Amino acid sequence: MPSEPHQQALTEPRSLVLIPPLAEEFSLYGGDDIVARARAWALDHQYLLADQVPACAHGLYLLSDCPRSSCRRFSQLDHARLWVPARAVGEREQPFLLSHPYSDRIEDETRTYAEAHGLGVGSFPEFGDDWYDSGTVPIRLTVPDDWPLWPIEAIAVILLDTQPVQWPRRLSPCGS
Numbered sequence: 444m445p446s447e448p449h450q451q452a453l454t455e456p457r458s459l460v461l462i463p464p465l466a467e468e469f470s471l472y473g474g475d476d477i478v479a480r481a482r483a484w485a486l487d488h489q490y491l492l493a494d495q496v497p498a499c500a501h502g503l504y505l506l507s508d509c510p511r512s513s514c515r516r517f518s519q520l521d522h523a524r525l526w527v528p529a530r531a532v533g534e535r536e537q538p539f540l541l542s543h544p545y546s547d548r549i550e551d552e553t554r555t556y557a558e559a560h561g562l563g564v565g566s567f568p569e570f571g572d573d574w575y576d577s578g579t580v581p582i583r584l585t586v587p588d589d590w591p592l593w594p595i596e597a598i599a600v601i602l603l604d605t606q607p608v609q610w611p612r613r614l615s616p617c618g619s
């Protein structure tokens with residue numbers, strides 16, 4: 444039986460795969476409750492999970508691997524994944540790396556890492572980014588909005604254009 448459009452991952456032959464929250468392939472580190480919260484958050488914001496690229500700053504540049512695995516030494520890239528907002532270019536929201544390290548703050552080393560890769564850094568529990576919970580702090584490293592088109596955005600635009608995602612109608616605020 445063919446899947447509904449919103450249940451299929453968007454694939455680009457060479458590298459990037461964008462996974463809608465209702466797709467079977469949507470999986471994360473963490474238990475079912477964490478995945479459920481992440482799924483609700485991604486549905487609410489229309490975020491797609493980026494796969495087949497490294498979950499670090501280099502994935503945003505669409506490198507197929509992290510050079511020398513250099514990002515592994517940053518402890519605050521724990522539970523990190525890349526997310527791509529499914530917005531039209533005109534109402535653009537930038538792709539970002541979201542991590543959930545066991546910490547209560549953004550370390551200076553993480554700020555330096557963001558700056559070195561041209562990314563903005565912040566923590567936005569008010570956007571629901573704190574779905575991992577468990578004593579972690581949500582950290583977003585975001586592609587700058589004054590840049591014409593970051594490598595991951597350029598491919599995402601093509602994927603979303605050729606394989607549009609159909610989003611379910613919004614749930615009521617109480618979730619019932």
Ligand SMILES: [Zn+2]
Nearest residue numbers: 499501509514
């Ligand atoms: Zn890297």
